[in-house]
Amino acid sequence: MDVLLAFFYLQLTIGFVSGTYCTDGFEVHRGSCYFFSHGKEAWEDAHQSCKLFGAMLVEVDSWDEQNYISEKARILGDYFWIGLTDKLIEGEYMWTTSQQLVTFSNWGPGEPNGHDHENCVLIDSPNDYRWADVRCDRPEHYICEKRLFLDRTNSQTNRRRIYVDDKQAISYLSQTGDQENLMDMITKTVFLLTVRMTTGGQMP
Known part of the structure; x- marks a missing residue:
């Protein structure tokens, strides 16, 4: 469930990223x-x-x-x-x-x-x-x-x-079609979000 919530949060945050990456x-x-x-x-x-x-x-x-x-x-x-x-x-x-x-x-x-x-x-x-x-x-x-x-x-x-902000990186990679680096970044971001939710916002 935590991972699903992380993916849901990730989709929401990507939606707020504008087309400007810098x-x-x-x-x-x-x-x-x-x-x-x-x-x-x-x-x-x-x-x-x-x-x-x-x-x-x-x-x-x-x-x-x-x-x-x-x-x-x-x-x-x-x-x-x-x-x-x-x-x-x-x-x-x-x-x-x-x-x-x-x-x-x-x-x-x-x-x-x-x-x-x-x-x-x-x-x-x-x-x-x-x-x-x-x-x-x-x-x-x-x-x-x-x-x-x-x-x-x-x-x-x-x-x-x-x-730079991970959400900007994910948006940039998705629009440039760089699937390999996109999956790396999504995996990293979901992991960090999951850790934050399961530890009450504390990072290991």
Whole structure:
């Protein structure tokens, strides 16, 4: 009965979701929401600003994502921080939120060069919007990212994802026809709802 109630509640909540999957200021692209900042901040401040939005400095893991953000940066015409750094170990680049070592990359010629304590990475507008390592204290624009759902392929590598509202994710997946991820999200949401109802709202 609890599971049936959970499904009923889930259907009701999905019905209230609008066609907009990203919060104000963010725009959707293939399962993520992106925010391209208007102001400039040092890398660490940009990282903290994204966290305040419930997001992360963008983690680029495919050519599709790279092409999307580079084209947006080209339109806006400036440098943009991404969430990559080698602050912990020189020359070992890691995504700051997921703590995963970089696998996909789009470095510009001669990059990364590590000159003059250059430990943070940005989209380099003079270099065809490829990546470059620069000093982290430079004030630059930045890109925040929210993941709409847990991607099955990346979950096998234990990559952390940042969630937007589950109801938004379910609505998005149902309309895009992504049945595999849709069932994953519904199963996860029903489980959490069932736990809340059987424990009086307390999570394990």
